[in-house]
Amino acid sequence: MVMVNQDTFTGPSFSLKNRIGRVIWGVFAALFFRLSPRPFHSWRSFVLRCFGAKVGRGVHVYPNVKIWAPWNLDLADECGVADGAILYSLAKITLGQRAVVSQGAHICAGTHDYTRPGSPLVAMPIEIGDHAWVAAEAFVHPGITIGNGCVVGARSVVTKNMPPWTICAGHPCKPLKERIMQEA
Template identity: 70%
Template sequence: MVNTDTHTGASFSLKNRLLRVVWGVVYFVFFRFSPRPLHAWRSFLLRCFGAKVGKGVHVYPGVIIWAPWNLILHDHCGIASGVNLYSQGLITVGKKAVISQGSYICTGTHDYTKHGFPLYTMPITIGDNAWVAADAFIHPGVTIHEGCVIGARSVVTKDMPAWSVCAGFPCKVLKDRVLVD
C-alpha cells in the first residue's frame, strides 16, 4: 500500500488506479456484455490484464473483478454471474473448482486498531474440486482446501479442511464430503 491513512489519500499507487480505470472500461465494453458462451473471449481479456487463466475456464459475463492481475484461475474452474472477486490481493481458484452466483471473495480489509484504518490484503485460495455455493462470503486470508464444499450464504472466516461439507455464520465443518459414483 502507498498510504497507511485512508482518510488522507489512496491506498494504492497511481499506476494501480489508472490500470483499474482502463480495466473498468474494457470490462464494461467488452467483458460485461459479451454473450454467455464466450468464455474463451473473457479468458483472453483477463490474460491481457495479467490474470493467469488455465484451459477450459468458465468465467461468466456478470462476474465483477476488481484487479484481474491478482487472479490465478486453474483449468476447468467456473465462476458464476454475480460473483464478486474483490482481488485487491491474490485470489487463486483451483482446478475444477466452482464459485456460485452471488458469492463475494474479499482479499482486502482495514486495520481498525490503528489510526487511519490502513488497508491490508491477504490472499484467498480455493482448492481443486472445491465448491463455494451461492451468496457465500470468503474473508481475507482464507484457504478453502481441496474438495471442500461451502454451503450457501455461509460466512467463512477461517480455513476450511479438505473433503468436508461446511456451512453457517460463522462457517464450520458439518461432515465429511464423500463422493459416490
C-alpha cells in the same frame, strides 16, 4: 498480511499505476467483458489474460462477474465463476482446478485494520482449492484457504480456513461432515 497504506483518510491505498490500470480495466470490462455473450468463455479468458490474469484451459467466467483487479487472479483449468459473483482481488485470489464460485458469492481479499489510526487497508490472498465449491451468496474473508474438495454452503460466512473434503456451512462457517464422492 500486506498493509498497503497507513492512513486511508490522507491518501489512496494503491499506487497511481494500479488506479490507472483499474480505470482501463473498468472500461474494457464494461465494453468487452460484460457485454460478451454468455457462451463466450474463451473470449473472456482472453480479455482477463490481456490484463495479467493467469487463466487455465476451459475456464468459465460468466459476463456478470465483478472483478476488481484481474492481474491478481490465478484461475486453474476448468474452474468456474458464476454470474453475480464478486472477485474483490485486492490481493491474489487463486481458484484451483475445477473449483466453482457460485452466483452472488463474494470473495474478498481486503479489509481495514480498525485497531490502528487511519484504518489502514490490509490485503491478504485467498486460495480456493481444487474441486472446491463456494455456493451461492457465500462470503469469504481475506487470507482464507478453502481446502481441496471443500464445499462451502450457500450464504455461509467464511472467517477461518476450511479443511479439505468437508461440507462446511454457517455464520460463521464451520465444518459439518466429510465430503464423500460417489462413483459415477
